[in-house]
Amino acid sequence: MLKQAFAIFWKDLASELRTRYAINALLMFVVVTLAVIMFALVGETLSPGALTGMLWVVMFFAAMSGLSRSFVAEEERGTSMTLQLLATPTAIYLGKLLFNLLLVLALNIFIVLLFLLTMDQFTVAQIDLFWFVILLGSIGIASATTIIAAIIAKANTKGTLFPVLSFPVILPLLMAGISATKIAVEEPMWDTVWPDLQLLGSYIVVVITISFLLFEFVWKD
Numbered sequence: 001m002l003k004q005a006f007a008i009f010w011k012d013l014a015s016e017l018r019t020r021y022a023i024n025a026l027l028m029f030v031v032v033t034l035a036v037i038m039f040a041l042v043g044e045t046l047s048p049g050a051l052t053g054m055l056w057v058v059m060f061f062a063a064m065s066g067l068s069r070s071f072v073a074e075e076e077r078g079t080s081m082t083l084q085l086l087a088t089p090t091a092i093y094l095g096k097l098l099f100n101l102l103l104v105l106a107l108n109i110f111i112v113l114l115f116l117l118t119m120d121q122f123t124v125a126q127i128d129l130f131w132f133v134i135l136l137g138s139i140g141i142a143s144a145t146t147i148i149a150a151i152i153a154k155a156n157t158k159g160t161l162f163p164v165l166s167f168p169v170i171l172p173l174l175m176a177g178i179s180a181t182k183i184a185v186e187e188p189m190w191d192t193v194w195p196d197l198q199l200l201g202s203y204i205v206v207v208i209t210i211s212f213l214l215f216e217f218v219w220k221d
Helices: 002-019 021-040 048-064 069-077 080-086 089-118 127-152 158-186 190-220
Strands: none
Touching: 002 021, 002 089, 021 048, 021 069, 021 089, 048 089, 048 127, 048 158, 069 089, 069 127, 080 089, 089 127, 089 190, 127 158, 127 190, 158 190
């Protein structure tokens, strides 16, 4: 299973590096969005909480602009049936999850670094806690969007369905991520953030477990 999963991961990575469809779309969205925010906030003073919420909103919508490609591309190229014959559903899901996780991690690191460079008001008090929360958030976003991408891959209105289905599923993650990031920015205290970290960890475990259980039915139907 792991051999098949890594083969699918490397296939998707090689395809993305060759076409750069998702990478270009994601980077363009991030740069344009942050540029608009930066110019709109000239002379304005925002609280750390508002800036934290803005950061997570950018990360969420950036993910919405490219992560559905992991399964949609298989349908568009007509390779989904071949993939079903060559690999088990578990291996397919794991390979797609690993690819989306790599994409989300790279994307969120880029977003955070650009956010720190362009937003002078945004400073982090506890840098290790901050990056740990970003890591958990990235894993959560990747795990949720992977199964949702599989669900909408065969639909006619893929572009509309993906964010519509993703938002209610990812909302608990966003709320916990914003709360934990705000604590990392304002009060560097691990004890205060522990409930949010527990929620983020539980969310990841639950979503990945449910996805593994349901993926075979979603993918084959």
